[in-house]
Amino acid sequence: MKKLTTRSFKIIAAILALVLFVQIPAAYAASLSELKKERSQLEAEKKSINKSLEIKSNEIQTNQNRQQKIISQLEQLGAEINKTNHNIAVVELDIEIANQEISVLEKEIAELKEKIEQRNELLRDRARAIQSSGTVSYLDVLLGANSFVDFIDRFSAVSTLMDADRQIMREQKEDQEKLEVQKLELVKKKENLEANKAELKSLMASLNQQKQEKKQLVAELEKEEAKLHAEKTQLKAEYDDKVELSKELEEKFLKEQRRLAEVARQKALEAAAAKKKRQSSSNSAVSSGNLPVVSAGHWTRPAAGRFTSGFGRRDIGPIGSKNHLGVDIANSIGTPVVSAADGVVSYVGSMNGYGNVVMVTHSIEGQLFTTTYAHLSGFNTSVGASVSKGQQIARLGNSGNSTGPHVHFEIHVGEWNGSRSNAVNPLNYISL
Numbered sequence: 001m002k003k004l005t006t007r008s009f010k011i012i013a014a015i016l017a018l019v020l021f022v023q024i025p026a027a028y029a030a031s032l033s034e035l036k037k038e039r040s041q042l043e044a045e046k047k048s049i050n051k052s053l054e055i056k057s058n059e060i061q062t063n064q065n066r067q068q069k070i071i072s073q074l075e076q077l078g079a080e081i082n083k084t085n086h087n088i089a090v091v092e093l094d095i096e097i098a099n100q101e102i103s104v105l106e107k108e109i110a111e112l113k114e115k116i117e118q119r120n121e122l123l124r125d126r127a128r129a130i131q132s133s134g135t136v137s138y139l140d141v142l143l144g145a146n147s148f149v150d151f152i153d154r155f156s157a158v159s160t161l162m163d164a165d166r167q168i169m170r171e172q173k174e175d176q177e178k179l180e181v182q183k184l185e186l187v188k189k190k191e192n193l194e195a196n197k198a199e200l201k202s203l204m205a206s207l208n209q210q211k212q213e214k215k216q217l218v219a220e221l222e223k224e225e226a227k228l229h230a231e232k233t234q235l236k237a238e239y240d241d242k243v244e245l246s247k248e249l250e251e252k253f254l255k256e257q258r259r260l261a262e263v264a265r266q267k268a269l270e271a272a273a274a275k276k277k278r279q280s281s282s283n284s285a286v287s288s289g290n291l292p293v294v295s296a297g298h299w300t301r302p303a304a305g306r307f308t309s310g311f312g313r314r315d316i317g318p319i320g321s322k323n324h325l326g327v328d329i330a331n332s333i334g335t336p337v338v339s340a341a342d343g344v345v346s347y348v349g350s351m352n353g354y355g356n357v358v359m360v361t362h363s364i365e366g367q368l369f370t371t372t373y374a375h376l377s378g379f380n381t382s383v384g385a386s387v388s389k390g391q392q393i394a395r396l397g398n399s400g401n402s403t404g405p406h407v408h409f410e411i412h413v414g415e416w417n418g419s420r421s422n423a424v425n426p427l428n429y430i431s432l
Contacts, residue, residue, distance in 0.1 A: 037349075043418070049239045056232040063225045067218055074214045081207045088200045095193045102190070105182055112175045119168050257346070257361065257370075257415040291336050294390035298364045299429045302340050302373060302409045303396055305331030307432040311425040325423040326372070326410035327432065333377050333405045335396040339387040340371050340409070340430060346416075348383050354408070355400020358393050359416060370416040374408040375399050 292304040309328035343362035351357045354374035358381065362369040377397025387393055398405045411426045 040351075046239060049235055053232060053235050053239065056228055056235060060225060060228045060232065063221055063228060067221045067225070070214050070218050070221070074211065074218070077207055077211050077214065081204065081211065084200055084204050084207060088197065088204065091193060091197045091200060095190070095197065098186070098190050098193055102186055105186055109179055109183070112179055116175060119171075122168070254415055257368075290331075291390070291392065292338060294338075295431060298389070299341050300338070300389050301329070301430050301432055302371075303329045303331060303335055303337045303407045305329040305335060305396070305406070308406060311423075311427065325420050326374075326408050327426050328406045328408055329396075329432070330404060330406040331396050333395075333397050335405075335407075336380075336392045337373050337376060337394040337396050337407050338390050339393050340411070340426075341369070341389045343369075343371070343387060345381050345383055345385045345387060345393065346370070348379050348381065350399075353401035355402060356394070356397060360387060360393065361415075368414050370412040370414070372408075372410040372412070372416065374410075375402040375406060 290304055292301050294300045306329065307327065308330045309324060311327055312324060314322065314324045337358075339360050341360075341362045341364060343360040345358065346361045347357065347359035349357065351374070354372075356374075356376035356379070358373045358376065358379060360371045360373075362371065373394055375397055376394040376399060378395040379393070380395065381387060381393040396405060396407045402408075409426055410420070410423055411429055412420065412422045413424055414422050
């Protein structure tokens with residue numbers, strides 16, 4: 001009874017070990033797939049933050065350009081204010097000179113008025129003298145001459161008096177007209193100066209108002225710039241955090257790939273491979289009969305069909321060229337796609353322009369390889385599955401950035417990385 005129990009225990013332990021051996025690769029591969037998705041998400045977040053950083057930098061530059069423009073306007077306003085201040089000072093000086101001229105003119109006017117008054121008084125005195133001597137007139141004076149010589153003397157005296165009276169009247173009229181003209185000119189000049197001064201004062205008030213508004217706008221822009229810098233600093237910190245997290249995730253990703261590689265190295269027993277090939281043949285017969293011929297050696301072609309594009313740089317029309325990191329095999333949609341070598345499925349899903357993708361990790365003579373099968377229409381495997389060379393893993397399609405039904409096939413020496421820097425020409429390993 002004791003031997004039976006021990007034997008039963010050993011059988012159960014062996015079964016558990018086998019189950020764990022089968023499940024561990026699947027768990028590792030599932031974890032690797034999740035890490036790839038997480039890494040893609042992180043890269044998208046970094047790209048988004050980097051775009052936000054670029055936007056913030058552009059906003060800051062725009063803000064600074066606006067500030068510089070307003071500062072230049074402030075400098076122009078300052079120059080205009082200085083010029084206006086100078087013009088006001090000139091006008092005020094002109095007004096002061098005009099006031100001085102007014103004072104001088106008012107003095108001259110007073111003197112003219114005094115002269116006019118004196119002349120008027122002289123005429124009044126002469127009129128009173130004539131009135132006091134009765135009705136004597138210039139004619140009586142002439143007719144009262146005693147002789148011709150006396151007449152001539154009297155006539156000369158009368159003419160002189162009459163000319164003097166006429167001259168006095170002319171001068172009086174001219175002085176009065178001159179006074180009126182000078183007064184009008186002076187009043188008009190002063191009015192013009194006062195109006196000019198008022199305009200300059202109004203201009204000065206407007207310039208000062210503009211200056212205050214510009215200063216206020218600069219202050220607001222400086223405040224906005226400080227806010228933008230703070231937001232940019234926060235975004236930069238977030239980006240740095242994502243970069244650190246991305247490095248940590250990359251390390252996990254590489255570690256997980258190495259685990260898968262170790263699983264791939266341990267699983268390839270000849271008997272198990274032959275058994276899996278027989279299972280693969282029976283499974284693939286159900287899906288399609290258009291399987292490619294399996295080649296001898298470690299590698300085989302991934303699908304039957306026509307070779308349409310090779311490895312390396314290729315022309316893509318008027319937009320230029322790009323580096324083609326694999327080979328293309330064209331066939332009808334649904335054509336079986338098989339694993340190019342024994343390995344463990346490390347990724348099944350969609351990947352940007354690659355469309356539907358399967359990745360398989362291989363360990364061949366101690367060297368790690370990763371193969372990629374892109375633009376698929378469907379899958380015949382899952383993450384963590386152990387597959388044999390020639391076993392169907394997917395179906396050919398036209399998904400992603402594809403111009404027609406085909407499978408895009410890549411071989412990477414080592415782990416697959418986002419930059420695909422370790423891609424090699426598949427024709428060095430497979431024959432088409």
